[in-house]
């Protein structure tokens with residue numbers, strides 16, 4: 001892992017870029033939550049970011065996250081986001097490990113989450129597969145409304161999340177981010193839910209995502225450096 005002071009310096013730089021992107025789009029920087037994607041990073045990397053002010057961490061693998069969280073259990077005001085795919089048979093450990101699941105993509109999974117945590121309703125985002133890519137999880141744009149209808153009594157739906165298809169350019173990514181925002185606006189109108197959260201943007205494109213309305217950006221490498229492969 002990078003040295004703790006380097007992680008702190010990179011975190012400051014990402015924060016500054018968030019401030020500038022917010023300013024360019026007439027938004028307040030404190031509307032945007034920086035979720036650090038800490039998959040494959042050791043607990044000490046999380047600790048270094050925490051001491052530099054980070055409070056939100058995103059993890060992809062349930063067991064890795066549970067073990068890591070246990071090692072930094074003293075950081076009691078950190079919030080853990082599940083940003084990787086969740087299988088129904090892992091929901092119990094997931095609801096104990098995470099405060100928010102960003103990857104709800106089926107009615108069956110909503111049932112399993114509600115079964116593992118009936119009350120209070122688990123906060124979730126619906127993961128949208130905007131490009132309709134078969135290799136990715138997430139619900140297709142055409143199926144979201146029926147998912148919201150069946151899941152809203154079982155989980156607390158806060159908004160939408162997406163990992164758009166790899167774009168050749170920042171403009172390509174921008175189109176997908178704008179698409180997610182419009183989808184949210186339409187869905188909020190038809191369902192009556194606020195759906196105020198939009199989780200979109202990573203190391204390569206988080207500033208564009210902020211310009212298009214992201215309320216959560218998920219950033220890994222810009223803060224922690226390249227992941228070991």
Ligand SMILES: *Cc1c(COP(=O)(O)O)cnc(C)c1O
Nearest residue numbers: 037060083202203218219220221
């Ligand atoms: C790894 C990951 C990120 C962060 O990616 P970087 O390119 O390292 O910023 C964001 N979102 C999800 C779902 C991820 O798996």
